[in-house]
Amino acid sequence: MTDHYDKLEIRDPAERERDLLAALPKQIAQAQTATAAFRKILDGVKPADVTTREALARLPVTRKSELLELQKAGRADDPFGGFASIVRGPRMPRVFASPGTIYEPEGEARDYWRTARALHAAGFRSGELIHNSFSYHMTPAGSIMESGARAMGCTVFAGGTGQTEQQLEAIVDLKPEGYAGTPSFLKILLEKAEEKGQKLPSLTKALVSGEAFPPSLHDWIAAHGVKGTQCYATADLGLIAYETSAREGLVIDEGVLVEIVRPGTGDPVPDGEVGEIVVTSFNPDYPLVRFGTGDLSAVLAGTCPTGRTNKRIKGWLGRADQTTKVRGMFVHPSQVAEIARRFPEILRARLVVSGEMGDDQMTFRLECAGAPDGLEARIADAVREVTKLRGTIELVAPGSLPNDGKVIEDARSYK
Numbered sequence: 001m002t003d004h005y006d007k008l009e010i011r012d013p014a015e016r017e018r019d020l021l022a023a024l025p026k027q028i029a030q031a032q033t034a035t036a037a038f039r040k041i042l043d044g045v046k047p048a049d050v051t052t053r054e055a056l057a058r059l060p061v062t063r064k065s066e067l068l069e070l071q072k073a074g075r076a077d078d079p080f081g082g083f084a085s086i087v088r089g090p091r092m093p094r095v096f097a098s099p100g101t102i103y104e105p106e107g108e109a110r111d112y113w114r115t116a117r118a119l120h121a122a123g124f125r126s127g128e129l130i131h132n133s134f135s136y137h138m139t140p141a142g143s144i145m146e147s148g149a150r151a152m153g154c155t156v157f158a159g160g161t162g163q164t165e166q167q168l169e170a171i172v173d174l175k176p177e178g179y180a181g182t183p184s185f186l187k188i189l190l191e192k193a194e195e196k197g198q199k200l201p202s203l204t205k206a207l208v209s210g211e212a213f214p215p216s217l218h219d220w221i222a223a224h225g226v227k228g229t230q231c232y233a234t235a236d237l238g239l240i241a242y243e244t245s246a247r248e249g250l251v252i253d254e255g256v257l258v259e260i261v262r263p264g265t266g267d268p269v270p271d272g273e274v275g276e277i278v279v280t281s282f283n284p285d286y287p288l289v290r291f292g293t294g295d296l297s298a299v300l301a302g303t304c305p306t307g308r309t310n311k312r313i314k315g316w317l318g319r320a321d322q323t324t325k326v327r328g329m330f331v332h333p334s335q336v337a338e339i340a341r342r343f344p345e346i347l348r349a350r351l352v353v354s355g356e357m358g359d360d361q362m363t364f365r366l367e368c369a370g371a372p373d374g375l376e377a378r379i380a381d382a383v384r385e386v387t388k389l390r391g392t393i394e395l396v397a398p399g400s401l402p403n404d405g406k407v408i409e410d411a412r413s414y415k
Helices: 014-033 036-041 064-073 116-122 143-153 162-172 184-195 215-223 333-341 375-387
Strands: 096-099 102-106 129-132 155-158 176-180 206-207 227-234 236-242 250-252 257-261 275-281 292-298 324-326 330-331 346-354 360-366 392-396 408-410
Touching: 014 036, 014 275, 064 102, 064 346, 096 184, 116 143, 116 236, 129 143, 129 162, 143 155, 143 176, 143 236, 143 333, 176 184, 184 206, 184 215, 184 227, 206 330, 215 227, 227 250, 236 257, 236 275, 333 346, 333 360, 333 375, 375 392
Parallel strands: 129 155, 129 176, 176 206, 206 227, 346 408, 360 392
Antiparallel strands: 096 102, 227 236, 236 250, 257 275, 275 292, 324 330, 346 360
8 A cells, every 4th residue: 555645745855854844933932932831941942043953952852751740840720730722611622641640632623633644554544434442531542543533534433441342242243444452452352253253354454552563463463364553652742653554664743843862861863873752743732842752763764665755763662761770879861961971082871780689880881982091080980970879981882882772771680
């Protein structure tokens, strides 16, 4: 399948970049003027100056954990902590809660979460019935998928989670063309159907999310007659990236600007290097600027064989928050980054924590371009100053450290 949802997907990459960067100043101005939170976070920033990725990279990253704390701090006056630009009423038809608790508004825009694009890439078309097993209880997952399906002209069965027997009965009776939900629950439904000897000939495709979708599970589902396609979306941002029939990475959505940054910093990494996914959305109702998802990924070289020209990411590769406790003290990726910033010779840094319980050892493995006399001693002093702990310094050749996004590696034995 190589047809596309719209012409945005097949734009010349240079045209797309111009369009995204041209939209940045307006969105930053919207965040500053319409939300109390970003008025403070972006204090002193002139929107007209932010027209390049380099200028964007100089703005602070607001991470999901910080969003939670900022919401809580401002909750007495506003449950969204000053991050939403809309108020309850016709412009905010729904409010949701994610674990934490973080509250998310849903605006009135058609396909508010932008998931129609992912559904189209998964093979869904207008007039089809989608069995939606994402949660409708408190969290936005069910609505995230339903809004996109309805924007496409699909009909939705609001299955929600659990009640496997009743959901299977609905699939048998209603004969939906496809499924939306987690891959693990789809597997449960297919296993239950097999156990009961029930055939599900109508169910031929699925858009899954919310969990890892390894090749082994994809192949198992395919062997049971369902073509599974995954997408990456969050309650804060909506759709970020989606898989196509080529199954070569996830294509970035047209409604967001994605950066991959070194964990613990806001510094973009070169294409191909694993780092944290940071997203700027162009949603005026909930205008998140440089929002750190906490998820790791990397840009995949080239473009999608289906003709979609946006950049691709490799999918979910782990979590960026690698904070760990060493000898009773928390050590954060941002501290490792602070140490590296002090020495221009350091190209990449990795803290390896080893030893057994109660005997923690810290080794800073550092890729360096040249090592002048006294460098190791000066780095060791910086380690003590920043972390309040002593650590061993190990200088290694450029390119020696694994490309896995880890800034802190916990290699301790917990036997």
